[in-house]
Amino acid sequence: MNNRKLSTFLLLLISFTFFAQSESMKDKKEQIRSLKVAFFTTELDFTTNEAEKFWPLYNTFDDNQFELRHNKMKAFSRRMNDGSLDKITEKEATYFLSQIEDTEEELFLLRKKFMQNVKSVLPAVKIVKLKKAEEDFNRKLLQQYRNKNLKK
Template identity: 60%
Template sequence: MNFKRILPFLLLLFTCNFYAQGNMSDKKEQIKALKVAFFTAELNLSSQEAEKFWPLYNTYDNKQFQLRHEKMKALKSKMSDDALNKMNENEASILLNQMEATDEELFLLRKKLNKSLRTILAPVKILKLKKAEDNFYRKLLQQYGDRGKKR
């Protein structure tokens, strides 16, 4: 049977299990497993490509997660309505510069990943990766939104 036909069923199965769990680290691991299955189907990696791809991608994914959740979370905590209303122009400028620096770090991290991936994947597969990432996160957010509507 074609894996692409089974994938939606597997995603649904894992997603139901994902929402039933309570532990955050378990949820992160389940999302990672869903991502691996989704990307594997979308990218159609050979065993040699997968062997080289996953360590690179996992390193990238962990670093970008760290940047997004540590630095951006700290910056966004300073952007409450109350904090913004009390902020002077100099403080706002500093905060904006910090946000831009974090965005730049994320951009450079992605650029480094793409450069590394070019040594193991065809450019078309790198583009498919970007599309797969976008589609995966869109579906994840959609399922999370659908779950919220049922409550």
């Protein structure tokens, strides 16, 4: 592992500690975004030109994706977690299922549009690496969350 990747990895580990201590949702989201920028930049080795064009596209995509997941699924999540699913009617279940399907389709179309836009900014190899970097980043973030909860 070269020094650049090692230093970025150490920065990520330290940053994850700060992430775990943050209190507000907005702060956490901004911290995650900063970590993601550092991680993706290292993994994808962006040129200055690529980075200038990529990040506005990605941030818009990421914000829209968060909004869809957070806001549209809030009612369903509340219903799933309050124990009332045992009493749900077939009509209500059909409605919730329809909501889930619509949200999933919107997320798919959002990602598809993002991929079309990013093709004009990054070569195909970096777009494939982006997909892997997203998965790796999410896995590391989830692992950090799990480790934090195990210590409690």
